[in-house]
Amino acid sequence: MTRYDMVVIGAGAAGMMCAVEAGRRGRRVLVIEHGAKPGEKIRISGGGRCNFTNLHANEGITQGAGGYLSQNPRFCVSALKRYRPEDFIARIEAHGIAWHEKTLGQLFCDGPASQIVDMFLGEMREAGVDLRLSTTARDIERDADGFRLVAGHAGSGDTAISCAALVVATGGKSIPKMGASAFAYEVARKFGVPVTETRPALVPLTFEPHLLEETKALSGVSVAARVSCGKRHFDEAVLFTHRGLSGPAILQISSYWREGEAITLDMAPGVDVFERLRAARSQSGKQAAQTALGEILPKRLAQAIVTRLGADVPLGSLPDKRLRDIAAAVNAWTVKPVGTEGFRTAEVTLGGVDTTALDGKTMEVKSVPGLHFIGEAVDVTGWLGGYNFQWAWASGVACGAGDATN
Incomplete structure (x- = not known):
């Protein structure tokens, strides 16, 4: 021995x-x-x-x-x-x-x-x-x-x-x-x-099928965001995937997230999206909502948001309430992941x-x-x-x- x-x-x-x-x-x-x-x-x-x-x-x-x-x-x-x-x-x-x-x-x-x-x-x-x-x-x-x-x-x-x-x-x-x-x-x-x-920690989060259907066109899109879960938040990039969400901010928050909880994403941190859209409307009511939003977000993401909200129309036809809906989808998008990609x-x-x-x-x-x-x-x-x-x-x-x- x-x-x-x-x-x-x-x-x-x-x-x-x-x-x-x-x-x-x-x-x-x-x-x-x-x-x-x-x-x-x-x-x-x-x-x-x-x-x-x-x-x-x-x-x-x-x-x-x-x-x-x-x-x-x-x-x-x-x-x-x-x-x-x-x-x-x-x-x-x-x-x-x-x-x-x-x-x-x-x-x-x-x-x-x-x-x-x-x-x-x-x-x-x-x-x-x-x-x-x-x-x-x-x-x-x-x-x-x-x-x-x-x-x-x-x-x-x-x-x-x-x-x-x-x-x-x-x-x-x-x-x-x-x-x-x-x-x-x-x-x-x-x-x-x-x-x-x-x-599993520092791991991508996954969506249920209905939410995946809504976001599948965004796979590969990355955006700087603030991701929050409870009292904890991280300011880094978020990446949309064919399974859900990844990127540094998501990996960070995954260590704090638990099944059944929601996370909130501010995809334009520091930007008052409502005020930006309202200002754009006053300057050019004929401008499409997705065009104005595309100056703040990646264009594919902007298009997906206005399409999901049925707001793919000129800004002039959108009242303040509709602009606030768009802003909420950007500054406070709350989703409930179904799980993680696991230890894999x-x-x-x-x-x-x-x-x-x-x-x-x-x-x-x-x-x-x-x-x-x-x-x-x-x-x-x-x-x-x-x-x-x-x-x-x-x-x-x-x-x-x-x-x-x-």
């Missing part, structure tokens, strides 16, 4: 970060990854450029972890305060990785996302970390010295392994075609660790290993010494735009550099 100080299951963002930090502190570390390549979510993120963090990821955490959802919103504060966006920026700059900022503090690599993966692979080699790809972990049990498990590889057979610390960094259930599974939750339940309800397209999983069971400084299970959960497996879910990677880095450092490896 091969003995390690720490075994990390999952070579994703959190797992590789944890392994490097532990290895640098003299621990003998093994990383087990069931996929053929490490860091696959890193490779595909940000359109292949890796949105590796967000400059605003740590803003507001002292007021309740702004930018992060959890049943215990204060849990992530400790790790995020100890490892900040500027810490990761310094890390990649030390490796010569160029980056740039897009909107809303989102940071991307100038080159391919594989640079981030290669950085971690190099750091793991330097730290003496063992990496086994295409290897599964099973038969995990506790023993007097920590844990034992079997690492199975199709080509080389099974290996019995023991370790003092076991770290589960296998993520959630989002994007199963990349190998995502409920493995972390199964391990948690095996050792009596509670798991909160899990749901969800960027992350909402919910996970209950944070009340974990030590926020080391990510160790309080009732099971030596067992840790990090990254997406935990009930901490960030906003779109680099927040989830920042949580992966921070929770990985908390675990790898924490008391558990001493």
Whole structure:
């Protein structure tokens, strides 16, 4: 039986970060990854450029972890305060990785996302970390010295392994075609660790057939909008799809939306559409309503709205009440999605290993010494735009550099 100080299951963002930090502190570390390549979510993120963090990821955490959802919103504060966006920026700059900022503090690599993966692979080699790809972990049990498990590889057979610390960094259930599974939750339940309800997050919303019929001609149309659900709102782009709605604002609000609830879209935020249309009517009553509205919205969207309201006529024939109806359809379009596209397209999983069971400084299970959960497996879910990677880095450092490896 091969003995390690720490075994990390999952070579994703959190797992590789944890392994490097532990290895640098003299621990003998093994990383087990069931996929053929490490860091696959890193490779595909940000359109292949890796949105590796967000400059605003740590803003507001002292007021309740702004930018992060959890049943215990204060849990992530400790790790995020100890490892900040500027810490990761310094890390990649030390490796010569160029980056740039897009909107809303989102940071991307100038080159391919594989640079981030290669950085971690190099750091793991330097730290003496063992990496086994295409290897599964099973038969995990506790023993007097920590844990034992079997690492199975199709080509080389099974290996019995023991370790003092076991770290589960296998993520959630989002994007199963990349190998995502409920493995972390199964391990948690095996050792009596509670798991909160899990749901798709940062995911497109879908419409019922009647509403789809009304909007099918809009598939591919994008518009800057304010999307609201309850007290939460996001100001970003909305994309009409053949299933419903997507785009950054919709993905953001999906983490807060629940079945049976409605969302409201202001598709011309900051514009009083009624006043604009009334002014256009006074200037040229012969102008078609869709033409006037097309100066505010994408033309296909403007056409669809006036057609749906039976207002595809000259402005001069529309009284104020009809103009207000058009304005309401733009500034306060309220719809009730029927569901989401599910884990198939969800960027992350909402919910996970209950944070009340974990030590926020080391990510160790309080009732099971030596067992840790990090990254997406935990009930901490960030906003779109680099927040989830920042949580992966921070929770990985908390675990790898924490008391558990001493």
